Amino acid sequence: MLEIKNLSVEFHTDGGVVHAVRHVDLTMGEGEIRGLVGESGSGKSVTAMTILGLLGTRRARISSGQILVNGRNLLELSPAELAKVRGRQLGLVSQNALSALDPSFTIGSQLMEVIMWHRKLSRSEARKEALEALRTVSMPDPEHKLRAYQHQLSGGQRQRVVIAMALAARPQILLADEPTTALDATVQKQILDLLLQINQEFGTAILMVTHDFGVVAHMCHTVTVMRRGEVLEEGTAKHVLESPTHPYTQALIAAVPRLHAHDQAAAVPRAERRLHVFQEAAL
Numbered sequence: 001m002l003e004i005k006n007l008s009v010e011f012h013t014d015g016g017v018v019h020a021v022r023h024v025d026l027t028m029g030e031g032e033i034r035g036l037v038g039e040s041g042s043g044k045s046v047t048a049m050t051i052l053g054l055l056g057t058r059r060a061r062i063s064s065g066q067i068l069v070n071g072r073n074l075l076e077l078s079p080a081e082l083a084k085v086r087g088r089q090l091g092l093v094s095q096n097a098l099s100a101l102d103p104s105f106t107i108g109s110q111l112m113e114v115i116m117w118h119r120k121l122s123r124s125e126a127r128k129e130a131l132e133a134l135r136t137v138s139m140p141d142p143e144h145k146l147r148a149y150q151h152q153l154s155g156g157q158r159q160r161v162v163i164a165m166a167l168a169a170r171p172q173i174l175l176a177d178e179p180t181t182a183l184d185a186t187v188q189k190q191i192l193d194l195l196l197q198i199n200q201e202f203g204t205a206i207l208m209v210t211h212d213f214g215v216v217a218h219m220c221h222t223v224t225v226m227r228r229g230e231v232l233e234e235g236t237a238k239h240v241l242e243s244p245t246h247p248y249t250q251a252l253i254a255a256v257p258r259l260h261a262h263d264q265a266a267a268v269p270r271a272e273r274r275l276h277v278f279q280e281a282a283l
């Protein structure tokens, strides 16, 4: 469904050329949850933003590669064509819900706008869909939340709205860029579980950008590990968690407190269980 081949991205800065992504290959099948893992600056976000066509600076240059979504190379599309693919096939859940939402409009009007844009519905139909979208992301008191502004919501509730907006066009693939970074531990788990539920209910594939192998153990079927713009290793989450080949991956796994000792043993069957679900779904 998603195939990235030999992708390289560089930034031309005053201080010289930054090779942010180097010859990256990555594939995702239907319903797959892939973790894209690495420390800060390893090139995860630039990879995700390149897929979405949202690099956002004229200093960026894609120096090689292809990004195929259902066989179409996104790098050859016009901006208008890419915008359509972005809505229909790719959705983004960014790390900062505050910057993704507009403080001067209600949650309902922002959701309705996205729904009307993608699905060509009337205002009253879009309102019903907006309410349904808030129910899908298990928003408490959704009727009331439609009329609320972002400052009236908790961090976790805002992130639920961002997920609802990303799902408005029923995309095949969600790109989730550190979606729980700004949240406390309990809320983090709720949001990860919501993404898992969406994956299972709608078959939405998820590219989960994270620096945290705990997230991989909790929800990913497969994982790609990046360092300094390159892919160091990739494989099933079970395999990489159990027998990481690279010392860098070993260090990332060791850095997760809850994966230490007996917790690590418990995490593996969890990832394995999810892998089975994924493999069955793929058959």
Ligand SMILES: Nc1ncnc2c1ncn2[C@@H]1O[C@H](COP(=O)(O)OP(=O)(O)OP(=O)(O)O)[C@@H](O)[C@H]1O
Pocket: 011, 013, 018, 019, 020, 038, 039, 040, 041, 042, 043, 044, 045, 046, 047, 057, 059, 211
């Ligand atoms: N607009 C830009 N101009 C110049 N360099 C950039 C730009 N955006 C990213 N980079 C550089 O590209 C490299 C990869 O950055 P990227 O944001 O993809 O890392 P990351 O793995 O997502 O890190 P983090 O987890 O901190 O978000 C870094 O060296 C970064 O400094």
